[in-house]
Amino acid sequence: MKKILLLSSLLFSFTHFAQDCNDLFISEYVEGWSNNKALEIYNPTSNAIDLSEYMIIRYSNGSTSASSGNAVQLTGSIGAHDVHVGVLEKLDPNGTGQEAPIWDSLQVKADAFYCPEYNTSNAWYFNGNDALVLAKGTVNDIANAQLIDVFGKIGEDPGVAWTTDFPYTGGGLEVTKDHSMIRKPTIQQGETNPVISFFDPLLEYDSIPAVVVRLDENGDTLFSTNGNPLLDGNWSSLGSHDCECNPAGIDEVSKQIEIYPNPSNGKINLLNIGEIAAIEIRNALGKKIYSKSNNQNSKSIYLDESKGVYFMRLTAQNGSVSIRKIIVR
Secondary structure (H helix, E strand, O other), rough: OOEEEEEEEEEEEEEOOOOOOOOOEEEEEEEEOOOOEEEEEEEEOOOEEEEHHHHEOOOHHHHOOOOOOEEEEEEEEEEOOOOEEEEOOOOOOOOOOOHHOOHHHHHHOOOOEEEOOOOOOOOOOOOOOEEEEEEEOOOOHHEEEEEEEEOOOOOHHHHHHHEOOOOOOOOEEOOOOOOOEEEEOOOOOOOOOOOOOOOOHHHEEEEEEEEEEEOOOOEEEEEOOOOOOOOEEEOOOOOOOOOOOOOOOOOOHHOOOOOOOOEEEOEEEEEEOOOEEEEEEEOOOOOEEEEEEOOOOOEEEEEEOOEEEEEEEEOOOOOOOOEEEEOOO
């Protein structure tokens, strides 16, 4: 069993290796403005899993040790190939400063709320420079917990956030602060090496801004009465996860389709779509931004849209439907 041993520093013993699609892992990380913090955990197995056996541990600002006050036990269960969305419990609409409420659009995504009191548990008060661990065990016995997944690098403080510059030197673009990190569909297990030499945030995750400017139906920026741009939370992808561990609903037609680059800057190329009869794309708010029939085997689509998550619906000639998530950044 992989153990988290917390003495004067972290020591780890390894007696088995993680297996693909065999245990939970973090599928999405949201570090939004103010208290908008969320973690999505994915169950890649074919059986429901009891979350009360798992916990989240926060290693803040390069710390190599953690106490029960840095951890929180998870609640509920996750069905096969389903997710659990945990959100920071700041719900008082009159809260200000450190007690500011999370946005309504994030509240409705929650399966459970965690850590209402910082002094009781600060696990969900993570910032862009904190390492997070998904472990199996109890908060009162962290020393004997089983390591399941790690986000970030334990023992490293990158300053404000980890960036596109790695190994980390202080340069590059910040991607773990004010961003959502979405685990790539090809990832089928958690990171179980706590002493990785460096953390490349884009190796296993796609990064998108956690907040975007709100647009009207013509694509123009909307403003408040005091002249400030209105903002939307960019977390429509919370609540489901695309993963190769889940074979359900994947037919031979959709298996052949290639969409690249994804993430993109707005230009998307599609290959092997000769069996696709129609293509439709909607934004995170459900607005249709592209809809055309198809009679080609390859196609390029240009999306003159804001950064964010979009959903492509591909209808095959045999009537089967495939939904693909597209990221523009």
